[in-house]
Amino acid sequence: MTITPPPSSDATRLVTPAMLVLWLVLATVPLWIAKVGLYPYLGIEILIWSLYALAFNLVLGTAGLPSFGHGAYFGIGAYAFGLCQFNVVANLWVCLVAAFAVAGLAGALVALFISHRRGIYYAFMTIAFGQIFWTLAIKSHGITGGEDGLLKIARLPADFGVASFNLNDNVAFYYFVLVLFALAVMAMWRLTHSPYGRVVAAIKQSETRAAHLGYNVWIYKASIFTLSAAISGLAGGLFAMAQLAAFPDVMSLHQSGYVVMMTLVGGGLVSFWGPVVGVFVFLIARDVIGALTNAWMLYFGLLFIAIVLFRPEGIAGAVSAAFQKHSLIRRQGNSAMRLLFGGERWR
Amino acid sequence: MALIEAAGVHVRFGDRVVLESIDLAVPEGEFHGLMGPNGAGKTTFFNVLTGRVKPSRGKVRLDGKDVTGLSSHRIAAHGVARSFQIMTLFDEFSARENVTVGLPAFRARGFDMRHAAASDPGFAESALEILATVGLADKADVRAKDLSYGDRRALEIAVALAQSPRVLCLDEPTSGLGSDGVQRLAALVGRLKGKLTIVAIEHDMEFLFALADRISVIHWGQVVARGTPQELQQNEWVRRSNLGRFA
Numbered sequence: 001m002t003i004t005p006p007p008s009s010d011a012t013r014l015v016t017p018a019m020l021v022l023w024l025v026l027a028t029v030p031l032w033i034a035k036v037g038l039y040p041y042l043g044i045e046i047l048i049w050s051l052y053a054l055a056f057n058l059v060l061g062t063a064g065l066p067s068f069g070h071g072a073y074f075g076i077g078a079y080a081f082g083l084c085q086f087n088v089v090a091n092l093w094v095c096l097v098a099a100f101a102v103a104g105l106a107g108a109l110v111a112l113f114i115s116h117r118r119g120i121y122y123a124f125m126t127i128a129f130g131q132i133f134w135t136l137a138i139k140s141h142g143i144t145g146g147e148d149g150l151l152k153i154a155r156l157p158a159d160f161g162v163a164s165f166n167l168n169d170n171v172a173f174y175y176f177v178l179v180l181f182a183l184a185v186m187a188m189w190r191l192t193h194s195p196y197g198r199v200v201a202a203i204k205q206s207e208t209r210a211a212h213l214g215y216n217v218w219i220y221k222a223s224i225f226t227l228s229a230a231i232s233g234l235a236g237g238l239f240a241m242a243q244l245a246a247f248p249d250v251m252s253l254h255q256s257g258y259v260v261m262m263t264l265v266g267g268g269l270v271s272f273w274g275p276v277v278g279v280f281v282f283l284i285a286r287d288v289i290g291a292l293t294n295a296w297m298l299y300f301g302l303l304f305i306a307i308v309l310f311r312p313e314g315i316a317g318a319v320s321a322a323f324q325k326h327s328l329i330r331r332q333g334n335s336a337m338r339l340l341f342g343g344e345r346w347r
Numbered sequence: 348m349a350l351i352e353a354a355g356v357h358v359r360f361g362d363r364v365v366l367e368s369i370d371l372a373v374p375e376g377e378f379h380g381l382m383g384p385n386g387a388g389k390t391t392f393f394n395v396l397t398g399r400v401k402p403s404r405g406k407v408r409l410d411g412k413d414v415t416g417l418s419s420h421r422i423a424a425h426g427v428a429r430s431f432q433i434m435t436l437f438d439e440f441s442a443r444e445n446v447t448v449g450l451p452a453f454r455a456r457g458f459d460m461r462h463a464a465a466s467d468p469g470f471a472e473s474a475l476e477i478l479a480t481v482g483l484a485d486k487a488d489v490r491a492k493d494l495s496y497g498d499r500r501a502l503e504i505a506v507a508l509a510q511s512p513r514v515l516c517l518d519e520p521t522s523g524l525g526s527d528g529v530q531r532l533a534a535l536v537g538r539l540k541g542k543l544t545i546v547a548i549e550h551d552m553e554f555l556f557a558l559a560d561r562i563s564v565i566h567w568g569q570v571v572a573r574g575t576p577q578e579l580q581q582n583e584w585v586r587r588s589n590l591g592r593f594a
Contacts (some may be wrong), residue, residue: 012463195456195464202448205437212397213449213510214423215457223458 011193014186018273023182030171038287040170041242042255046283047177048238049262051184053275055231056259057268059239061275062192063224064204069130070259073229075251076138077103077236079144082153082246092156092167096237103233106133111222111229130256137248149247151239156292167241177238185233191227192272200224258282261300265307267314274316281315350375350544351427351514356395356405358388358568365391367568368405371546373514378545380559383551388568389548390432393518396546397429398422409514424454428512430503432519433549438492440503442483442502445491446474449509474509481505481535495527497528501535515539517547521554528553556580 004308010016029043052074061068080102086097114125137144144150155167158176167173193199200220207217240246249255263269266278282300289296311318358366364528366388382388387557394400396407398419407415409425417425425565428449439443447453447470456462464470470472478484481501486494500520507515520536521529533554539545540558549555555562556576564572564585579585 012466057419090569123418191460193463193465195453195462196450196458196460198444198464199457202440204439207441208399208434209431209506210448211419211435211504212399212423212429213422214451214454216418216420219458 010226014190016189017221019182019185022273022276023178026178026181027175030174040174042283042287044170044177044242045175046279047174047181048235048242049259049279049283050276051181051238052189052232053259053262053266053268054185054272055116055228055235056339057263057272057275058188058192058228058231059225060260060263061268061270061272063199063221065118065221065225066120066261067126067225067228068123068260069126069128069133069229069253069256071251071253071256072104072130072133072178072231073107073232074236074239074259075246075248076106076133077233078240078243078246078250079150079236080233081237081240082150083143085153085156090154090156092158095156096234097239099240100230100234103236104230106233107109107229108222108226113227115218115222115225124183124267127253127256131253134248136250137251144248147248149245150240151245153244153246155241155244173242177242180234180238184234188231189272196214196220248326261304265304265314267316267318269317270313271316271320277315349373349408350410351396352406352408352548353392353396354406354408356392356402356407358391358395359403362593365568366402369565369568369570371538371570373544373546375473375513376541377560378540378558380555380562381546381548381565382550383560383565383571384553387563387565390518391547392565393429393516393546394546396422397427397516421509422455426510426513427516428514428537429508429516430507430518430520432522434499434503436491436499436506438504439490441488441490442494442498442505443471443474443487444473444475445502445506446509449469449506450474451511477505480508480538482531497524497531500524500528500532504532504535512543514544514546517545517549519548519550521549521551532570533558 010268010313026047030040033040033043055204056070059065059070069259071252077099081095084098088098110126110129114129119123123254138146140146150162155173158165158167164266165172165176199210201214203215203217203220211217239250262278262282263275264278266276267274267281268278285297285300285303289299307314315323351373352366353369353371356366356369357364369392370538371379381392383389385472391400395402398414398417398421401416405415409422409427414425415421425434437448440448447464450470450473453470475487478487481504483498483501483505486498491499504517504520514517517536521532523553524532529551536545536547547555559576561573561575562579563570564579572579572584574582
């Protein structure tokens with residue numbers, strides 16, 4: 001008989017020790033990243049993709065819904081940011097809200113059509129809608145710039161009224177993204193531990209039971225998908241800023257597959273932090289292995305196969321399982337593991 | 348007046364008639380048993396009562412109010428709870444959390460995204476009380492999937508009880524239990540009797556005849572006999588069929 005420990009106090013916290021440690025470490029990245037042969041822009045990419053993967057995992061991990069066309073919302077956020085800046089108002093906050101809202105709207109529209117489904121049917125519908133958005137992005141040349149992309153997107157200054165920060169420098173932009181990332185992580189952590197988040201997690205385990213307990217399963221599935229799409233769109237808006245452009249390729253099926261791979265490799269199904277672990281491994285592998293061979297995807301693909309075959313719970317799951325096995329290490333290491341991987345309740 | 352009532356319920360799937368015409372009226376506080384051979388349509392009838400299946404004809408009324416064809420979450424919110432023959436629990440959740448999700452107070456906060464669920468001790472306390480009534484208080488923190496089969500059966504009922512239902516529908520609560528388990532469950536259900544209106548599908552005749560106020564025998568999609576356990580033991584149809592073995 002396995003006894004789960006009493007709900008860790010982390011569940012009730014807005015900021016957990018793990019978050020503080022992660023943020024502190026991330027805050028030092030610009031100081032040393034160049035010294036280890038990498039570059040500050042990689043840090044920006046990692047943060048943005050981490051935000052995107054965490055948002056994606058609200059659907060895959062928390063709600064258990066396989067969405068394989070999530071790149072659409074990331075891309076829509078990027079285009080919305082650029083188009084808002086060109087056609088509405090060149091204000092950072094307005095354009096980020098636009099990225100969030102437009103992607104959320106697209107997500108809500110799709111959710112209307114898919115939320116009565118589950119499993120393979122759900123997955124196929126998300127792919128189909130993802131492909132529709134991708135095609136629209138490529139074909140609407142006049143709006144999106146087609147395959148050339150929407151170019152010359154500016155990193156608008158972060159204006160706080162009393163002070164305004166120029167984000168053109170990669171280090172300044174990195175810290176700006178880090179602050180947004182930290183806020184979004186807090187919000188998503190709280191969301192997954194709120195009554196709403198627990199109901200969504202219950203629906204993942206049994207839609208039937210949840211319905212007979214009086215929960216409108218459809219509304220919960222539709223709303224978590226919409227929220228996830230909106231936060232993915234926010235990440236997409238930041239990505240447009242990072243790249244100074246928005247391209248349709250992030251909306252393609254294979255780029256939508258990347259976020260699934262990252263999340264699964266990292267262990268998003270068992271841990272809140274899994275997607276972040278996956279993004280780190282994926283992007284660093286891309287740069288490090290990619291510097292040695294063009295075929296880096298081959299090696300990452302092999303890693304992916306190995307993980308799916310032998311450690312389907314992903315890196316976060318494997319690490320915490322290893323700690324479970326060695327009870328001696330466990331005694332000393334458990335708190336550290338919980339710190340890193342968000343505690344037992346995610347196992 | 349009957350608390351829960353079915354009138355002329357007819358269900359067909361394609362050209363297959365599953366329920367011909369079923370009438371049932373269960374007054375408040377009654378324990379009503381449903382029995383009949385496999386495939387008689389008992390579970391389908393339950394699915395109609397709890398909103399999983401929409402009847403092709405006929406009415407379901409709860410406290411005089413027409414609830415025919417309402418979706419299951421609406422009917423549940425009206426106070427009809429059910430347990431499942433094939434256990435349907437939140438396996439990754441602890442026993443306590445399974446029950447917590449069932450509480451109407453928790454459901455009322457189902458769209459609360461701003462507060463941590465665990466920060467409200469009221470939920471945990473109410474859940475613990477309910478777990479205590481089914482004898483699972485000391486296993487509150489065990490994950491549902493790690494509980495023994497008998498404990499899972501008890502948790503099935505605890506989750507339904509968490510809803511503070513007006514009508515409790517039990518679909519073969521003793522299914523798969525050994526004789527010890529059946530006794531334990533009979534004791535539990537016996538304690539609920541009288542406090543709740545209960546409709547129970549059950550194959551275990553001893554269990555049903557000891558507990559039920561009235562029993563309906565369903566066969567070929569209709570009620571072929573109905574009465575108190577004593578009356579049914581005299582019923583010719585029941586005596587002649589294999590169902591009469593218990594007598």
